[in-house]
Amino acid sequence: MTEVARQTVDDTRAVFSGLANGAAHTVTVSATSEFGTSKTTDSVPAKPVKVASxxxxxxxxxxxxxxxxxxxxxxxxxxxxxxxxxxxxxxxxxxxxxxxxxxxxxxxxxxxxxxxxxxxxxxxxxxxxxxxxxxxxxxxxxxxxxxxxxxxxxxxxxxxxxxxxxxxxxxxxxxxxxxxxxxEVTMPTDEAAAQAATVAPPAEDSLADIVSPEDEGLPIELDADGMLVDDPAAAGPPLAYAAPNHSGTASWAKRHVSIGWDHSNDCANIVSKALHHGGKMKIRKGPSRNLKSWYRGKIFSKRVDSFT
Incomplete structure (x- = not known):
């Protein structure tokens, strides 16, 4: 077996160019962390195919x-x-x-x-x-x-x-x-994988002790476009309110603690999902890095409504 290319990447993806179309190639992968380097794993042989035009x-x-x-x-x-x-x-x-x-x-x-x-x-x-x-x-x-x-x-x-x-x-x-x-994510379906899966515990019958009403924030004023109102006294369309339901937020979070990640750093994102899906908090439009917006509706066509 001849090595034709080698890469070290910080992601789970790598692109190899210059491969021979029609020739079988095997990819060998190992992972390195602070705990050392893993054993290598080989893919099944794959043949690059050129697409016309x-x-x-x-x-x-x-x-x-x-x-x-x-x-x-x-x-x-x-x-x-x-x-x-x-x-x-x-x-x-x-x-x-x-x-x-x-x-x-x-x-x-x-x-x-x-x-x-x-x-x-x-x-x-x-x-x-x-x-x-x-x-x-x-x-x-x-x-x-x-x-x-x-x-x-x-x-x-x-x-x-x-x-x-x-x-x-x-x-x-x-x-x-x-x-x-x-x-590309493929979940294993064998019995060993099912036994190793982490399942969220059921939510308690009562969640009143998790968030008390006095600890809740004030309602957030949004206009008809779902955007933050900069001047609440300004004339305009009727305001919508986005105060979350505290028990619904906590219940959703407990039931979905093992939900898949949308981003490499997902801690704030899971909170956003809980507030929106469980707490029924209204999604605001705006870029995710705008501190006045908790939720980004779309960048181009990509729906990432719970991104914080």
Whole structure:
């Protein structure tokens, strides 16, 4: 067996380029931590396969990013106009049309609050394009996103994020976008794995002793757009309230203590989920790093409603 490439990464993913299409390759993996290095594990043999016109698929994804950015910034006001700016419009027009209403509503909501997206960018790197199931083509890569909200006074709220993206084309048309890391997770189903699984204990019949009413915060005033009210005395639409249900929050948290993580550091995120799903706290729109927002509804098309 001949070693053709070697990498050391800080993630659970690595991209190897320059492999011979059609030749069987085996990946050998070991992990290193403060406790030492594990034994190696070998994958089953896999053969890289070249997809015809693979550059066209990657460019379609990049143009799709540009079209979404145009809708958020207001460069184009309809999905059809945003898609028409790309020679690959036919490859992503349908998916963009499905997302357009939410993107436009987000832009309009921020406009009502004197804010606009001054910058919306997304890049696609570390590409892998290959055949998928049922004659699909799958484009995988590292998606780095950056948005900047600018208010009427010129103050800016930058937001950055990076996810492993998966884009599935069927009959040459982009049909699905997903987090590649989430798609790749496969849970074992044998008896030993089931016995080793951690199961959350049932919630108590009464949770009144966990959070007393006097310890609860005051209701948070939100406007009709689900955004924080900067000046409660200002004239405007009726206010909504986002005070969480304390017993529901605690009950949801206890029942879902072993829920899967959405982010590499997930401690605040699980609290957000408990407040929203169990406490019925209303989701606010806005970038996750804006201290006035607990929940981020969407960055482009990705729903991460409980991100804190």
């Amino acid at each position: 693979q550059d066209r698929y990657a460019q379609a994804v990049r143009d799709y990013f540009e079209a979404r950015a145009a809708l958020l910034k207001g460069t184009h006001t309809t999905a059809e106009k945003a898609a028409a700016a790309s020679p690959h419009a036919a490859m992503f027009r349908d998916l963009l049309a499905g997302q357009a209403p939410d993107l436009i509503l987000t832009r309009e909501a921020h406009a009502r609050h004197g804010r606009h997206f001054s910058q919306v960018e997304a890049t696609l790197d570390d590409l892998l394009t290959g055949p998928g199931p049922d004659d699909t083509v799958v484009v995988r890569g590292r998606v780095a996103e950056r948005t900047v909200l600018t208010d009427k006074d010129g103050d800016q709220e930058p937001e950055e994020g990076e996810v492993p993206g998966r884009f599935v084309f069927a009959d040459g048309v982009l049909r699905m976008e997903a987090d590649d890391a989430a798609v």
